[in-house]
Amino acid sequence: MPELPAVERARKLIHENFLGKTITQVVTIEDAIVYHECQNTHFEELVGKKLVDTGRRGKIFYLLMDEGPNPVLHLGMTGSVRIKGEPGLEYMDFSTEDDNWPPKYWKFVIRFDDDRELAFTDARRLGRIRLVDGDVLIQPPISELGFDPILSMPTLELFSDLIARRNCPIKALLLDQSFSAGVGNWIADEILYQARVHPAQRTNTLTPAEIKALYEQTQFIIKTAVKFNADGNQFPVDWLYHFRWGRGRKKDRGVEMPDGSSVVFETVGGRTSAIVPSVQKLHGANTSEKSAIKKEIVEDTGEASLRSALKKRTKSAVTDGDVNDAAVKRPKTGSRIKDAKPVIVDDPTLDIRPKRGKRVIAEGNVNNDDSGVARRRSARVAAANGKQR
Template identity: 30%
Template sequence: MPELPEIEVLKGEIKARVVGRQIVTVDVSDPNVINMSPEMFASTLAGKKITGAGRRGKMLLIYLEEGLCLIIHFMLFGRIRLSPEVGEGAQVVLNLDDRRCLFFSQLALGAGVHLHQGEEIDSLPQVTKLGVDALSRELDFEQFTRMISRSKAKIKALLMDQSFISGIGNTYADEILFEAKINPERSGKSLGSEEILAVYRPLKNMLVEAITAGGAGSDDFAHLDGSKGGFIPKVHGLEDKPCLVCGLGIRKTKVGGRGTYYCPQCQNYFRRSG
């Protein structure tokens, strides 16, 4: 599922490759993923130029003329592609004036392409409920410490909670905690100052590294041209594979209902830093 780095990568690609293009026609084959009638959706978008791109948490924004904005929730499997030909399973297709099309597929379980007035975006419930952005300067170490040390929740669940910090999902939460050598089941409250710093550092650095690498190299993410990213996880999705640090098998458990991967030795529950 695309997380903050993947959405940043897509945002950059929209800016570089799609901004300035005009939408000629729109095809909607799955009305469930849009927020109005297909006729209204298509007639509102037809003739509009794409003017920019943005991000809120793990959602991609595509700005259009006349103050319009598409807000895209990918959820677990959603895809966006730019191609001369419409791919299989396309649910929404924006046909552009250079004969390419920008199309969306695999949108399910709450995913969608919603059209709004740009000024509405920051008052939508799905946006107002977002916590501080993981890349925001507002999230400095003092702020992070205050937030973490008050909470009885498990650190993994805290990192994934979009109303707490927005942008981090299941993959990067596992990777950040592996880098920090912190067990995902530890509560926020139980972490000492050095341990909080051990989480904070990779939280900031890894997301930037992943953006530079072009996003996740997994099958769940693709660039606009369909190519993969270059960020390779060290624990996430790697059950029973040897830990790159100690060689012990990576374990899988569940935290906050999500599959969670960790090294039982490097991220020992009782290990204390310092």
């Protein structure tokens, strides 16, 4: 999916090739889904208008004309722009290469006064095309966006405050465009990996150090990706980006980082997340203790399932003589012990005998602690054993 760096690349492509040019022709195709709050025929109003600037906020970019209205564009999952006679843009999930013109899945083609043509394409129809009169920055959809990590990154103090207001998995917050405009799935995973934060970590359990790391990595990851014009081949070699795309491929069932650390895939915030468990660990009061223990047992033993991991840990504990509470279930204090014999205590003042069918309290079956319950239980044992005499 085109995220902020890819959208910035599309904006720059238009800016560098058509700035100052006048539109001489517009051809559109009807699509009631992609054209949002306008019809394709409304684009005919752009004829005779000059492109005076371009801009972007998050994943949305726009074309400013010398007279309104102004096209506001969102690429969605598979949207892109093409210039006639030039190669299509490449994305990790898809390519826009096409020898035909107009290209496949085109929605509009604009011809400028230098006879060059610009096309907008969208295979899955999840993109959006709008025409907005007036200042596009103070109207939806741009007015509904959060901070842009390139254009309007808040201070660390404000960033921390924005996180503190929420109580949700940090991955879900990063993907919320009303919080951080432009962050998509792979960028969120990269930020969390580089910051050493688990995507399911609740925002209200993040430490100040983790928040600072998230703040710094959000800027670094996006600025670096923009610097390399969204070309993943030029991204730093230690980025998770290079190893997160193998899920589902038979030859890549076991995905690993260069240092051998495993990459696992879990659904967090409704999206598939690439995680490196060796450095991204859950913590805090809101973390499910049971799930954390299970995960730790599986990782420690190297087994694929909790059942086989518990068997391995139990066997190891018995062999080594170090019985682990998580592996071996201990008998409950005060439970019936078959054939237990009372211990005789020399105390003639006691005249209490255990009745038939009642529980016999035997020596060694009293929890040796300092609680009142333990002291009263000890007294009953002494009394019972004394009467046996």
